[in-house]
Amino acid sequence: xAPKAPLRLGGVVRPPGDKSISHRVLMVAALARGxxxxxxxLTGDDVKSTARVLRQLGADISPIREGVVLxxxxxxxxxxxxxxxxxSGTSARLMLGILAGQRxxxxxxxxxxxxRRPMRRVTEPLKQMGADINERGDGLPLTxxxxxxxxxxxxxxxxxxxxxxxxxxxxxxxxxxxxxxEPYRSxxxxxRLFAHLGLGIHERDGAIVYEPSHSNIxxxxxxxxxxxxxxxFLVGAGVLANAGELLIENVGVNPTRTGFIVVLERMxxxxxxxxxxxxxxxxxxxxxxxxxxxxxxxxxxxxxxTLVDEVPMLAVLASRAAxxxxxxxxGELRVKESNRLELMADNLRAVGAxxxxxxxxxxxxxxxxxxxxxxxxxxxHRLAMxxxxxxxxxxxxxxxxERKSVAISYPxxxxxxxxxxxxxxxxxxx
Numbered sequence: 379x380a381p382k383a384p385l386r387l388g389g390v391v392r393p394p395g396d397k398s399i400s401h402r403v404l405m406v407a408a409l410a411r412g413x414x415x416x417x418x419x420l421t422g423d424d425v426k427s428t429a430r431v432l433r434q435l436g437a438d439i440s441p442i443r444e445g446v447v448l449x450x451x452x453x454x455x456x457x458x459x460x461x462x463x464x465x466s467g468t469s470a471r472l473m474l475g476i477l478a479g480q481r482x483x484x485x486x487x488x489x490x491x492x493x494r495r496p497m498r499r500v501t502e503p504l505k506q507m508g509a510d511i512n513e514r515g516d517g518l519p520l521t522x523x524x525x526x527x528x529x530x531x532x533x534x535x536x537x538x539x540x541x542x543x544x545x546x547x548x549x550x551x552x553x554x555x556x557x558x559x560e561p562y563r564s565x566x567x568x569x570r571l572f573a574h575l576g577l578g579i580h581e582r583d584g585a586i587v588y589e590p591s592h593s594n595i596x597x598x599x600x601x602x603x604x605x606x607x608x609x610x611f612l613v614g615a616g617v618l619a620n621a622g623e624l625l626i627e628n629v630g631v632n633p634t635r636t637g638f639i640v641v642l643e644r645m646x647x648x649x650x651x652x653x654x655x656x657x658x659x660x661x662x663x664x665x666x667x668x669x670x671x672x673x674x675x676x677x678x679x680x681x682x683x684t685l686v687d688e689v690p691m692l693a694v695l696a697s698r699a700a701x702x703x704x705x706x707x708x709g710e711l712r713v714k715e716s717n718r719l720e721l722m723a724d725n726l727r728a729v730g731a732x733x734x735x736x737x738x739x740x741x742x743x744x745x746x747x748x749x750x751x752x753x754x755x756x757x758x759h760r761l762a763m764x765x766x767x768x769x770x771x772x773x774x775x776x777x778x779x780e781r782k783s784v785a786i787s788y789p790x791x792x793x794x795x796x797x798x799x800x801x802x803x804x805x806x807x808x
Contacts, residue, residue: 385770385799387622387669391612393604393794395420396630397787398567399660401428401468402543403600405476406571407449408437409551412597416447418628419602422787427464427488431473434461435484451597456482460519463488465715465786468540470518471500475544478509479551480524487519491757496713500544503532507548507556527552536710537562537683539634546588550577553590557582564683565634567660574600574659603630603662607687608788610638611763614691615795616667617647618698618771624798626665633661637684641692645672645699674701674744682708689740690764693722697731698771699744709738715786716756725753725765729776748773755779759786766792770799 400420405428407414419425421442429439434457438450454476461484463469470486474497477484487493498516505511507530510523527548534541537560546568549556569586572579575598578589609629616624631639631651639649647670651663672695677685682705685692689708696703711719719735726733729751732743749771755762755778762783769776784791 385619385772387616387619387624387667387798389798390625390627391794391798392627393608393612393629394422394788394790395602396567396605397422397424397607398468398539398565398605399571399602399630400425401466401472402568402571403602404428404432404439404449405472405547406575406595407598408432408435408439408451408454409476410451410595410597413448413450414597415599416449417445417601418604419447420605420787422789423464423785424466424469424787427462427466428469428473431461431463431469434459454480456484460485460487463492463518465489465492467492467495470497471540471544472547474500474504474522475547476551477522478504478507478524478548479527479553483521483523485519485521491715493518499536499538499541503530503534503541503545504548506530506532507545507552507554509548524552527554529555531557533559535561537564539564539567542586543568546572546579546586549588549590550595555587555589558586559584562680562683563634565632567632570632570659600658603657603660604628605787606630606632606635606638607760608791609665610688610691611767611788611791612794612798613639613642613649613665613667614695614764614767615770615798617642617670617672617695618767619669619799620772621669624667626667629663629665631661631663634684637681638688638692641675641677641681641685642695644675645695645703646670647672672696672699672744674699674703677703677705679707682706682710686710687760690718690722690760691767693726693733693740693742694764694768696742697726697733697744697749697768698746701744703742703744705740705742707738708740714758716758716761718758718761721754721756721758721761725761728753729765729768748775750775752777753779755783757783759783759788763788763791766795770795
């Protein structure tokens with residue numbers, strides 16, 4: 379393959395629906411009374427896994443596709459076969475919370491990657507609430523028997539939206555109060571959705587407090603904003619381009635999800651937010667991105683929860699920045715879809731960058747040599763997309779071990795990546 383020529387950025391692109399929000403609105407709609415109408419849902423494999431599990435439990439959900447998806451609730455019922463969560467940790471961990479409040483047993487499983495991911499961080503607080511969970515180690519498969527729960531005040535040892543959301547869903551389905559404290563604030567989509575629907579959630583002295591009401595969950599209409607984690611790859615491509623300007627439409631700019639932009643601006647880029655608005659309790663904006671020269675920075679442990687899914691893209695950008703970038707306390711990346719932390723360092727070295735893991739910190743030294751080499755994605759969608767963006771820089775020749783994994787969160791990624799780049803000089807037919 380010939381090395382990449384200088385590229386000019388241009389056009390308008392809209393990222394797919396937010397993955398975190400898509401999972402949560404499907405789950406709440408399945409628990410609501412009546413039929414809910416959801417537009418802008420992510421059509422990726424992970425969200426389809428959540429829909430599949432909810433259908434197995436009795437919810438009526440129309441096909442997950444572009445446009446409006448209808449969710450008609452019914453009382454959740456036992457399903458004899460294991461509930462297969464595919465590759466989706468969000469599906470598994472949040473469903474554990476929902477199942478904790480149900481008076482039947484259910485077994486959760488997933489693919490080989492998901493079965494290696496830790497579940498005890500969720501099962502421990504659910505056991506404290508009264509759920510009976512039969513585990514075979516710290517992972518799937520496991521069997522949960524829900525029922526009568528008791529309230530919980532919980533200090534989470536990790537800042538995890540999945541842990542927090544599982545407990546909130548257990549409080550919702552079990553109709554018991556819960557109070558949750560985190561070491562740092564994790565993404566708050568569950569709290570915003572509960573508040574938007576009037577489900578008795580508030581903040582008290584820095585803790586998240588859910589107090590159940592006696593009314594049923596109302597059906598609702600909701601439009602899901604674009605996923606900032608998916609938009610991050612488009613932003614990264616824009617920053618690395620030689621010239622031009624890109625407009626990324628309809629991106630969620632929830633403050634618990636925009637750490638990527640904060641760090642990127644500290645590195646020297648500028649991402650302009652225009653057309654700010656609110657969608658279902660979530661702040662949304664269009665982003666304007668232009669190429670920029672980057673410098674290294676330090677990403678603190680307190681910032682990581684606001685950008686944990688964007689570390690691969692930031693690390694790739696750091697490999698093109700002047701100086702060193704350090705990501706503090708990113709050991710959590712070892713238990714993502716892959717051992718993302720070690721693979722990031724290995725793959726950056728494979729394409730000619732300097733990177734190493736020191737304890738739970740990732741160090742990346744930038745340079746301007748053309749990246750060339752083969753990248754092992756381990757079927758991790760975020761690694762595949764981050765290194766595909768790196769392959770757009772001038773002179774690059776980066777080969778991915780596979781590309782199919784991007785269907786997990788951004789099925790149209792490669793089409794969009796091609797579309798936003800144009801040759802430096804273009805000729806138009808008369």
